[in-house]
Amino acid sequence: MWKSCSFRVVSYMDMESGFLSMECFTDALSSMQRQPKMDSLQDLSILELYILVCMNRLEDKEQKSYNFNTIMKEYKSIQDAYKTSDKYATTVCFRAFEHLLDRELITFADTKGRNVALEYRPVKLLISSRELAQSLKLNTTCPAVLQKLLDRERYM
Structure with a gap:
């Protein structure tokens, strides 16, 4: 679970700055909580x-x-x-x-x-x-x- 979460956080990282922001974490969490059927x-x-x-x-x-x-x-x-x-x-x-x-x-x-x-x-x-x-x-x-x-x- 943690590996999946960290991978998602990194995938939302701003490539220009190379830094992780709070937005990266919230976007990653949001994508993990989605229900595929509801989407x-x-x-x-x-x-x-x-x-x-x-x-x-x-x-x-x-x-x-x-x-x-x-x-x-x-x-x-x-x-x-x-x-x-x-x-x-x-x-x-x-x-x-x-x-x-x-x-x-x-x-x-x-x-x-x-x-x-x-x-x-x-x-x-x-x-x-x-x-x-x-x-x-x-x-x-x-x-x-x-x-x-x-x-x-x-x-x-």
């Missing part, structure tokens, strides 16, 4: 947030297995129930789904279906409800409906 959640699109909320809702409903098509059914039910203007084509949703896979915020639930089309492979969330809720609160462009949907006390 990945910060700049997600509204659509990607919808997909994560839909997945969270499916897990709250204790659905054992779900895939892209199941997530899209949940997304469409939200759109119908709340009459939001956040409607996207399935192809756009699929690209957002792939982006979440690339960011490792979601993953495939098993390794058996490697030959199965992506939209049929079961997936699972790699973030907690708490992390998702915190991300929604920090996102200034997040629609209010997403926070309502994540609020278990009102909608469970």
Whole structure:
């Protein structure tokens, strides 16, 4: 731990002066305390947030297995129930789904279906409800409906 910390402090050193400042230490500490998943959640699109909320809702409903098509059914039910203007084509949703896979915020639930089309492979969330809720609160462009949907006390 100490070696990692000292390496980070030195990596923030001002190369012109060659001296370590208090800022080097605070920057190093800040970088060590970051949560990689929270960093990945910060700049997600509204659509990607919808997909994560839909997945969270499916897990709250204790659905054992779900895939892209199941997530899209949940997304469409939200759109119908709340009459939001956040409607996207399935192809756009699929690209957002792939982006979440690339960011490792979601993953495939098993390794058996490697030959199965992506939209049929079961997936699972790699973030907690708490992390998702915190991300929604920090996102200034997040629609209010997403926070309502994540609020278990009102909608469970």
